[in-house]
Amino acid sequence: MLKQCEGSHAVAEAVAMCRPEVICAYPISPQTHIVEGIGEMVKSGELKNCEFINVESEFAAMSVAIGASAGGARSYTATASQGLLFMVEAVYNASGLGLPIVMTVANRAIGAPINIWNDHSDSLSQRDCGWIQLFAETNQEALDLHIQAFKLAEELSLPVMVCMDGFILTHAYERVDMPTQEQVDAYLPPYEPRQVLDPAEPVSIGAMVGPEAFMEVRYLAHAKQMQALERIPQLAEEFKVCFGRDSGGLTHTYMTDDAETIIIAMGSVLGTIKDTVDVMREAGHKIGVLGITSYRPFxxxxxxxALKNCKRFVVLEKSLAVGIGGIVATDVRMAVTGMGLKGYTVVAGLGGRAITMKSLTAMLEKAGRDELDLVTFLDLDWKVVNKQLAREKEVRRSGPAAEAMLRDIGAVAARNY
Amino acid sequence: MDKPFAITLNPGSSLANHTGSWRTMRPIYLDRLPPCNNQCPAGEDIQGWLFHAESGNYEKAWRHLTRENPFPAIMGRVCYHTCESACNRGKLDEAVGINSVERFLGDEAIKRGWKFAPQETESGKKVLIVGAGPSGMSAAYHLRRMGHAVTVMDAGPYLGGMMRFGIPKYRLPREVLDAEMQRIIDIGVTVQLNSKVDSVLDSMQAGGFDAAFLAVGAHIGKRAAIPSGDAAKIVDAISVLRSMEGEDKPMLGRRVVVYGGGNTAIDVARTAKRMGAEPIIVYRRTRDKAPAHDFEIEEALQEGVMVKWLSTIKQAGDSSITIEKMALDDDGFPQPTGEFETLEADSVVLALGQDVDLGLLNDVPGLGVKDGVVEVGLNMMTGHPGIFAGGDMVPDRRNVTVAIGHGKKAAKNIDVWLRGESVHPEPKHDLALFERLNTWYYSDAPKTVRPTLDIIRRQSTFEEVQGGLNETNALFEARRCLSCGNCFECDNCYGVCPDNAVIKLGPGKRFKFNYDYCKGCGMCVSECPCGAIKMVPEEN
Amino acid sequence: MSELQTVSFYQTGTFTVGNRLLKQEERSVQANMQRTNSLNSGHRACQGCGEALGARYAIDAAMNASNRQLIAANATGCLEVFSTPYPETSWQIPWIHSLFGNAAAVATGLAAAMKVKGKSDVRVVAQGGDGGTTDIGFGCLSGMFERNDDVLYICYDNEAYMNTGVQRSSATPGAARTATTMPVGERPGNSFGQGKFLPAIAMAHEIPYVATATVADLRDLEAKVVRAMSFRGARYIHILVPCPLGWGSASNDTIRLARLAKETGLFPVFEAEYGEIKSALAIRRPLPVEDYLRPQKRFAHLFGKNLAVDTIARIQAKADKNIRKYGLLAKEAV
Known part of the structure; x- marks a missing residue:
């Protein structure tokens, strides 16, 4: 059923149709609308047999989800940014214990400086936490990925993060095709835990494991993600059979067959990129697009x-590995080891900076000429940066950089000092 | 369940980890000797019988008690219960009323008609016992239960010896004495009363006895040379008490002077009081030096018996006596002061101690006599093989409980001697000292006071002065026992072990350690209320 | 035998673990030959561990009270480490260890799962040491209290971070030596803060049930667990569990020290319902705090060449305040 709604609402409805049994909610923008939506459904009785728990922190949110999942309940929570970082210890724990929790991450920058807008710093900081990370390109895909995520998580006994760009997707009103409960029920069987705390069959979960077995435990976590690599495309196929549309999978390609340059990205920016490519193709540039849906497993x-026929690739990522450059790019470079491709890293859109077709076009043209720096910061205001660098060089007590730069660009009133 | 590797484990699997290997000291269970048992002259297992009384199983308690001493009803009245002085509970609040519980059990046995089991095996040996007092009857009981044929001969007309002729009725009612004596006869002991043994060897030969136990009481009152006129009426205390048992009650007059400070002096003074006289005790030393038990002096004073402390009788006339005041010297001995006083006296009763008539031993070869008593070895045998002696006849304290203890000890040794064996006494357990106990665990409870007869009746009748406990307060009193040194299955060790290394074996079976897991922390030792566990070094 | 019923005196009463004179149903869980031994033998706790003892006491009682339908969440700490090192666990009940600071929240999740799965007969306990409870786990604990989640949280308080090598926690008493409050300098040992008595904080949440207990009084402890299990909603029991390692005490003194903590008034033993104190266990044999402090090496510096009179007086004042506040010397407090 087609409907026009906010991305968060679409996700909330989709999650509700997955019949979650325990939901932990703690407010943080831009995730808040999702749990608000589910909360209302629980309160009204629309979503039955579900415990909605207003916890006191994200750490508690993940911890409650851990308990609930270990108790055999299908568990869900959502977070973003600082919230994800606040729960990190529990995030690692959930995957370490093999508990199939599903969590939405409404991707948002990480402070300081505090910033509520979108980039991928939060979930990418959790690259090695052992969770599966799926990135949605559209609201429709965000909705669909949640349904697939529960199935994937519970089959493998691994937690899954569904990442969707904060505000850009969560707060955008778009048309989505909302599945029916029957469709979801047909696709997603009830949760049958691999391990559960049950007085009838007591076990101790969460043993202390020493050097004699820790490596093996870690390897098994890796092996599970390798299984996910096989299972994710199959689930997308099954999803297509049930719901009649393509969603999920490991990657999406767009005009890559004859592309000389392939731009690689995750999330909603793929839309802008495809539009840009469409225009540039008309101008004769042989550019293709590779969207990565499954960041972990990679x-x-x-x-x-996807890159086997191209000459170069550009990884455009909304994240920065401070001190080296790209995060996603590092993984891509590993993938193309020995293929002799030129590769460029473009850091873009941090903290919600708009990624425009104009800037993309200019960047891609430069890349086509192989004139792009290996690491490029898209639309970086060099004037402001250089001024601040100079100031810091001159004055030991140069004051806070963010505020100084905001004054430089006139975003706040200048003050004499 | 398809459990994840390493992080999820099967329940209770740590049993594979034997933490006992950490141990350097190991706890062991042991029985320590409770101070009451250690103290008891009759060798009663007091803690043992109290254990059964605590659970209300009085018959079992009585049977346990009478394994060592067949006279609980008598003991509960006349025993001076030194066990209670030794009782560890005395350091906590007040000693357990062992004596009162013993009496309760004894009375309960009489009331319920409990009997000793009949003897089923016979040894074929015959033992002669001379004297039907506490020592003789105790020996008779034990020897009979060992299967020997026992004949008791006594010069007197009744059973009980000094228990009858030396202890007034108001302390030991005769029906109680008779009941406990009869029980001995009921297990097949032959008693010949009014049968004075003039020569033990003759009697043994005549009866074909294999051994003899001599247990003649000290029936002869000691005399003192008091200058006196012909008309002065001077009698000895033991004769007075003995005549109380017969038809002819003693004629002592109104003002009766009792000379002496022992229990017999008190007994005779209190007896005189009950007969309407005005007794006055004259004693050469002070109250705290008097050999009589203080509680008896106190009871006598309560009943109106007068006492002249630090006084000796210088002369006795027909209706008065002269006494001289004494003073204690630096060594505590009384010395004359030269001060005199005259007291009215219709009679003077001498209570200066008693002797035993040793006439029956005149021709026994090897048998030694010293200071008026028979010399015996550690096994109670005299210098003449096969002839044993006990009670008042041998050098020891003279009281009923000691005599009963002699009887038991002699019986054991006679039995061994008859079987041609030698005694190998088991080593005594270590004493259960107060310091070994963890008294925190015992409920606070003051001693139960036994009822006492009202003072008017105490002054005018021979009714029993001290009453007994009823079941409720006897049970209460029994439960005050700390069970020193002996497990009473409180489950503390079982509970306080952090390693579940104590195995509970079930009611009556106590506990054992599971050394596979015991780490040797010693908590069970510290928290055992009664000190029945100790740590010993682990062997390599 | 009918008269037996009228005698309410049982030699040791309920002070000992068991009592052969009591009726079967009046005996403690720990006295039972078929007790659960929820924390089984073979665990790696130190000799004389108060926490191992307290945990078995409490969990066995909870098992009994829940008809063996019990699940536990455990904070990181000694109890977790010594009970579940791979490949062996000492727990005989369904048990999960997640993190140091989240036992209360994990338990909340478990309780929610049980509710949603229609298994309301399965009860949930969370447990942790004082560090996992009063410090790092405090946020989750307070949240669990405030929401009144159906969890019994049990804190085994040994007054420091013992698992990591005896460092100070917010439950460490003033003057106590720990690895991070050494007995050196002008004010040796732990500084006297304002105190953080978690039972009082729990009471401030007005949850159905809050109680304190020690390993020295099993029957009281068991009764409190039973009482706690009779409520639904958030419940908290704070059990003092002496630690021979951290306190520098003899391994056989664990129970004695717990008893002394209570008898001196330093550790008030009481219970509260919906934020109001309902009863306090009276001091039976009043003792000065010195009797409690002296056997512990963590307080040895108070009894060196110069007796730390002022510090001891300050600790005594704390005990006296507890005695006044909780009426520990009153007869009716029993």
Missing amino acids: PLAAVRE
């Missing part, structure tokens, strides 16, 4: 396959 083979 689809090395799929990436390699």
Whole structure:
């Protein structure tokens, strides 16, 4: 059923149709609308047999989800940014214990400086936490990925993060095709836990494991993600059979077959990129697009396959590995090891900075000429940066950089000092 | 359940980890000797019988008690219960009323008609016992239960010896004495009363006895040379008490002077009081030096018996006596002061101690006599093989409980001697000292006071002065026992072990350690209320 | 035998673990030959561990009270480490360890799962040491209290971070030596803060049930667990569990020290319902705090060459305040 709604609401409805049994809610923008939506459904009785728990922190949110999942309940929560970081210890714990929790991350920058707008710093900081991370390109895909996420998580006994760009998706009103409860029920079987705390069959979960077995435990976590690599495309296929549309999978390609340059990205920016590519194709540029849906496990083979005919690739990522450059780019470079491709890293859109077709076009043209720096900061205001660098060089007590730069660009009133 | 590797484990699997290997000291259970048992002259297992009384199983308690001493009803009245002085509970609040519980059990046995089991095996040996007092009857009981044929001969007309002729009725009612004596006869002991043994060897030969136990009481009152006129009426205390048992009650007059400070002096003075006289005790030393038990002096004073402390009788006339005041010297001995006083006296009763008539031993070869008593070895045997002696006849304290203890000890040794064996006494357990106990665990409870007869009746009748406990307060009193040194299955060790290394074996079976897991922390030792566990070094 | 019923005196009464004179149903859980031993033998706790003892006491009682339908969440700490090192666990009940600071929240999740799965007969306990409870786990605990989640949280308080090598926690008493409050300098040992008595904080949440207990009084402890299990909603029991390692006490003194903590008034033993104190366990044999402090090496610096009179007086004042506040010397407090 087609409907026009906010991305958060679409996700809330989709999650509700997955019949979650325990939901932990703690407010943080831009995730808040999702749990608000589910909360209302629980309160009204629309969503039955579900415990909605207003916890006191994200750490508690994940911890409650851990308990609930270990108790055999399908558990869900959502967070973003600082919230994700606040629950990190529990995030690692959930995957370490193999508890199939599903969590939405409404991607948002991480402070300081505090910033509520979108980039991928939050979930990418959790690259190695052992969770599966799926990135949605559209609200429709965000909705669909949640349904797939529960199935994937519970089959493998691994937690899954569904990442969707904060505000850009969560707060955008778009048309989505909302599945029916029957469709979801047909696709997603009831949760049958691999391990559960049950007085009838007591076990101790969460043993202390020493050097004699820790490596093996970690390897098994890796092996599980490798299984996910096989299972994710299959689930997307099954999803297509049930719901009649393509959603999920490891990667999406767009005009890559004859592309000389392939731009690689995750999330909603793929829309802008495709529009840009469409225009540039008309001008004769052989550019294609590779969207990565499954960031973890990282689809090395799929990436390699997609890039096998191109000359160069550009990884455009909404994240920064401070001190080296790209995060996603590092993984892509590993995928193309030995293929002799030129590769560029473009850091873009941090803290909600708009990524425009104009800037993309200019950047891609430069890349086509192989004139792009290996690491490029898209639309960086060099004037402001250089001024601040100079100021810091001159004055030991130069004051807070963010505020100084905001004054420089006139965003706040200048003050004499 | 398809459990994840390493992080999810099967329940209770740590049993594979034997933490006992950490141990350097190991706890062991032991029985320590309770101070009451250690103290009891009759060798009663007091803690043992109290254990059964605590659970209300009085018959079992009585049977346990009478394994060592067949006279609980008598003991509960006349025993001076030194066990209570030794009782560890005395350091906590007040000693357990062992004596009162013993009396309760004894009375309960009489009331319910409990009997000793009949003897089923016979040894074929015959033992002669001379004297039907506490020592003789105690020996008779034990020997009979060992299967020997026992004959008791006594010069007197009744059973009980000094228990009858030396202890007034108001302390030991005769029906109680008779009941406990009869029980001995009921297990097949032959008693010949009014049968004075003039020569033990003759009697043994005549009866074909294999051994003899001599237990003649000290029936002869000691005399003192008091200058006196012909008309002065001077009698000895033991004769007075003995005549109370017969038809002819003693004629002592109104003002009766009792000379002496022992229990017999008190007994005779209190007896005189009950007969309407005005007794006055004259004693050469002070109250705290008097050999009589203080509680008896106190009871006598309550009943109106007068006492002249630090006084000796210088002369006795027909209706008065002269006494001289004494003073204690630096060594505590009384010395004359030269001060005199005259007291009215219709009679003077001498209570200066008693002797035993040793006439029956005149021709026994090897048998030694010293200071008026028979010399015996550690096994109670005299210098003449096969002839044993006890009670008042041998050098020891003279009281009923000691005599009963002699009887038991002699019986054991006679039995061993008859079987041609030698005694190998088991080593005594370590004493259960107060310091070994963890008294925190015992409920606070003051001693139960036994009822006492009202003073008017105490002054005018021979009714029993001290009453007994009823079941409720006897049970209460029994439960005050700390069970020193002996497990009473309080489950503390079982509970306080952090390693579940104590195995509970079930009611009556106590506990054992599971050394696979015991780490040797010693908590069970510290928290055992009664000190029945100790730590010993682990062997390599 | 009918008269037996009228005698309410049982030699040791309920002070000992068991009592053969009591009726079966009046005996403690720990006296039972078929007790659960929820925390089984073979665990790696130190000799004389108060926490191992307290945990078995409490969890066995909870098992009994819940008809063996019990699940536990455990904070990181000694109890977790010594009970579940791979490949062995000492727990005989369904048990989960997640993190140091989230036992209360994990338990909340478990309780929610039980409710939603229609298994309301399965009860949930959370447990942790004083560090996992009064410090790092405090936020989750307070949240669990405030929401009145159906969890019994049990804190085993040994007054420091013992698992990591005896560092100070917010439950460490003034003057106590720990690895981070060494007995050196002008004010040796832990500084006297304002105190953080978690039972009082729990009471401030007005949850259905709050109680304190010690390993020295099993029957009281068991009764409190039973009482706690009779409520639905958030409940808290704070159990003092002496630690021979951290306190520098003899391994056989664990129970004695717990008893002394209570008898001196330093550790008030009481229970409260919906924020109001309902009863306090009276001091039976009043003792000065010195009797409690002396056997512990963590307080040894108070009894060196110069007796730390002022510090001891300050600790005594704390005990006296407890005695006044909780009426510990009153007869009716029993």
